[in-house]
Amino acid sequence: DxxxxxxxxxxxxxxxxxxxxxxxxxxxxxxxxxxxxxxxxxxxxxINSPELLAFSIFGLSMVSALSGSMPLRGLSMAGFGILLSMVGGDPQTGQERWTFDTLYLVDDLPLLPVALGLFALPEICDVAARRTAISDTSKYELTEGMLVGLRDVIKxxxxxxxxxxxxxxxxx
Structure with missing residues (x-):
């Protein structure tokens, strides 16, 4: 890890x-x-619209099933993901949805900044609140550590x- x-x-x-x-x-x-x-x-x-609907329903049911003891929480996060995917232009009509008259959002939300925000931001806030680094010590110099990691992959x-x-x- x-x-x-x-x-x-x-x-x-x-x-x-x-x-x-x-x-x-x-x-x-x-x-x-x-x-x-x-x-x-x-x-x-x-594959047409009925099959895509079936895939969507299957995906939502899998989110609920894999959420463990909190299926409502999983479904709410899936709904949040669906809401994020609605930003931008409608593929059928070209009408803008949830762009707030910002040209940046017309082409949908970019995946990488959204993913970094969702996954990295809580850790950044945690490190900032602790006011310490993740690690105070380093076992390797940076280039030596990279070579060790490459050797691990080969091994x-x-x-x-x-x-x-x-x-x-x-x-x-």
Whole structure:
């Protein structure tokens, strides 16, 4: 886990391992996508509005099922995600929704800033409230930690291959 490694002073190692594994997994997924497009193309062309509605209902029910003991909380977060996805232009009519006359929002909310805000902002606020760094000590120099993380990925190549294949199957 990257956060616990950062607390132990191994942030460079964690980042390097994550970047290398992500690169390998992304390349593997792109390769598999290139192989499966000719097979899946005819199937994907037959997906219309009823099937998309079924996928949407299935996704919302999975959010509720995977929320554990708090399904209402999971559904409220799913509803919040749906509301965020409504910002921008309507694909059918081109009418602007929830843009507040801001040209920046006409092209929808950009995914990366929204994701960083949702996931990183609470941790940033926590660190700012504590007024301390995540780790006071560092086990490695930054470049040495990066090399150790890269060696970890090479040493655990089978785990990277399994996780990359699983991610490619889920992403398909």
């Amino acid at each position: 990257g956060h616990s490694m950062a607390k132990n002073g191994e942030a460079g190692r964690a980042l390097s391992a994550a970047y290398a594994a992500s690169l390998i997994g992304g390349l593997w997924g792109a390769f598999l996508l290139g192989l499966t497009i000719p097979v899946l193309r005819p199937i994907l062309l037959h 655990n190549w089978w785990l990277v291959a399994k996780c990359g294949s699983l991610g490619a199957m889920i992403g398909a």
